[in-house]
Amino acid sequence: MERALERVCACTDTHAAVAACDPLQARAIVRQLPILNRKKDVPGIVGLLRDILPAHGVPSRWGFVEAAAAMRDIGFFLGSLKRHGREPVDAVAGLEPTLLDLARVTDLPPRETLLHVTVWNPAAADAQRTYTGLSDEAHLLESVRISMAALEAAIALTVELSDVPLRSPAFAQGCDELAARLQKMVESIVYAYRYISVQVFYDELRPYYEPIRVGGRSYLGPGAVEMPLFVLEHVLWGSQSDHPGYREFKETYVPYVLPAFRAVYARFAGRQALVDRALAEAQAFGARDEAVGAGLAALDRVFEVLLRFRAPHVKLAERAYEAGRSGPAVGSGGYAPGMLGDLLALTRAAQSRLRTALSER
Structure with a gap:
């Protein structure tokens, strides 16, 4: 790795x-x-x-x-x-x-974009650029910084794991390293819950993230949805998904991530996702193979961490838009918050297939 x-x-x-x-x-x-x-x-x-x-x-x-x-x-x-x-x-x-x-x-x-206002924005209090100067905005930027480097490493690990045989000890090892990296996403959402008021977000911060027009086209404002977690999940479980809303979601935000991650997205578009390849190998080697079981269990641990981020993220978005129910019904990055619920359901469905294979051992 x-x-x-x-x-x-x-x-x-x-x-x-x-x-x-x-x-x-x-x-x-x-x-x-x-x-x-x-x-x-x-x-x-x-x-x-x-x-x-x-x-x-x-x-x-x-x-x-x-x-x-x-x-x-x-x-x-x-x-x-x-x-x-x-x-x-x-x-x-x-x-x-x-x-x-x-x-x-x-x-x-x-x-x-999200990159410009967070990881490309000095974190020092006397240099950080903000729209409002509010402490909630500073915490919002920090919540992204907490996890971005770990997420970028996790994407690279997921790409490498896509070529590692399920039965190889390197597969389980890589999955555990991946889960450890993704734990930073969990830490970021815990931080957001602790330090960012949903009312302040909706009333004071969100209005700065509206789309603008440049060159005759509309471009979305910065939002957490631009984090390249969707690129990782594309490789992990979503590259062949036929869910139309999910496909549209990915294609909407691909232009807002770094060119290297756009290349990853294109490379895996329509290709067998990592979890599908692992399940096919598990079926080929049989239920009693210990190395297969170890690989599937390690992959399941990755999904556990993903869901510890996804489920609270959905609740946080619901709280924010409940706080501003009379205002816009789309999120700060231009998506409907309901899409987060779809992502949660799709992630759970992928884990369910994995757990079915584990239960048959």
Whole structure:
């Protein structure tokens, strides 16, 4: 599993480099946004954004790190303007070509994403960019940081496990390592329960995550749904799922994850998922094979951890939208919260097939 660790180290280094980068010299300027947002000072927001926009053509000469950091800082203005009822590219001349240039350099959407506002955002209190300055927002960003590196490692592990025979000791070992990585997702949801008010999220934070239009297309705002957990589950159990809502869900959010994870998604699209391959091998080797039993049991432990994240996540989303029942019926990343219930049911169904095979031993 050494290759998986090498990949995640590379990702972690990139995240740190972007967080430390300030190509627009915008740190102090962006940190004025919470005050302007509280005042609903749209002219003030527009003026500051104009001050930090790079000169025409400059973004095309940047590398990934500089372009991602610039999009981060511009992005907080995008969400702020939309929160106050303005389409950013209509409000600020010259903004749209800059966003499109940054998108080309990073191969990401032409606005801020979950990556920009969390792992590419300095965590230090005197440098962190926010829309509101509220402690709940700082905790929301931290809840993502808690698990992102572990999740990226978990995706790499899942890809590697897809080629490891079920009966190999390396399969059970890899599953246990995968479960340990995914435990960080559980920790992140526990943290969110503890430190983020659902009422504050719905009333004060969610309005900054609305879609905006760039280049004639609509782009979703940052949301936890953009975490690449769905890429991991695609490889683990969902690559051949015929659930239309689930397929649409995945295809909606693939453009918002890193290009490397989009490549993983494409590689496994329509291919036999890891759990299906494991069940086929179990059937071929027979019920009494001890190595088969060990592999299936280890895979079941992965599902147990996934469900310890999925079930509380559904409840947290339900609480948030119960708190704001008179408002929008879609989540902060543009999805209907009911989709989380479908994901939970699909994950349980995959585990049920696995447990049926275990019970037949």
